[in-house]
Amino acid sequence: MDQSTLASAQELDFSLLALFLRASLTVKFVMVILIFASFWSWSIIFRKFLVFRAARSEAAAFDQAFWSGEPLDELFDQIGQNPEGPSQRIFAAGMLEWRRSHRQDGELIAGAQSRIDRSMDVAIAKEGERLNAGLGVLATVGSTSPFIGLFGTVWGIKAAFEQIAISQNTALSVVAPGIAEALVATAIGLVAAIPAVIFYNKLSGDSDKITAGYEAFADEFSTILSRQLDA
Template sequence: MDTHTLAAAQEIDFSLLALFARASLTVKIVMLMLAVASFWSWSIIIRKFITFRAARREAATFDRAFWSGEPLDELFDAIGPAPEGASEKIFAAGMLEWRRSHRQDGELIAGAQARIDRSMDVAIAKESEHLTSGLPFVATVGSTAPFIGLFGTVWGIKVAFEEIAISQNTSLAVVAPGISEALMATGLGLLAAIPAVIFYNKLSTDGDRIISGYEAFADEFATILSRQLDTE
């Protein structure tokens, strides 16, 4: 490499901002898309960690109250028909249907057990939807970001080769900036995708465990009510 070429290459700014500024419009759009997708997925990830932690804490608190020996009617009166916590909502759905299944004379309406189970299943489905909201976007970022970045790289290399053909100069000072700008798009794609894939798997597993806990509680509660129904 001659001294003139080496000096020209050393004068080129290869900082991230400089690479972005020199990139073509298409590559800039790709980079911005990846940056926004990464920021959005991180916001969902952080929010889900907070939500799951609160859900586990609420479930543990309610579980202690439920198994404390306090009469279920008194517990239901204490939390009310429209509670805040997910476990409380499932319990309230079952208890509300339990009370609605009694006539004024105290007799049960036929099919009470099926209606109670269905009410709690609906409550679990709503809580499951709330817990998993946003995760499909994180999964989409994890699966598509590398390909979006690759598209930006391919387009950037195409533009770089066009500039080389126009200038008819294949020196490092001409080739390096264009290739660097193009590869930056792939780097951003991987930077967005890798955390998204890792945390999607983590959050999906945690969400499934929480939902399984809700379903287990609903089954236990339904069993208790079933015993009560058999005695009436």
């Protein structure tokens, strides 16, 4: 490499900001989309960690109150028909149907057990939807970001070769900037995709565990009510 070419290459700024500013409009648009997707993913990740931690704390506190020996009717009167906590809402759904299943003479309407179970199943399904809200975004970002970044890279390389053809110069100072700008798009795509995939798997597993806890509680509660029905 001659000294003039080397000097020209050394004068180029290869910082991320400089590469972004020199990129074509299409590549810039791709980079902006990927950066936005990355920030969106991290906001969902942090929010889900807070939601899951609150759900675990609420479930532990309610489980302690449920097994404290306090009469279930009194516990239901304390939390009301529209409580705030997920475990409380599942319990309230079962208790509300339990009370509705009693006639004015105190006898139970036929099929009370199945209606109580269905009521709690519906409540669990709603809580599962709340827990999983936003995880689809992580899955989408994780699966599409590398391809969006690859599109930006292909387009950037195409523009680089066009510049080479126009200038009729294959010197490093002409080739390197365009290739570097193009590769940044793929790099940003991977930066957005890798955390999204990792935390999607982690949060999906946590959501399944919390939902399984709700289902276990509903089974235990249903067993208690079944004993009272048999009595």
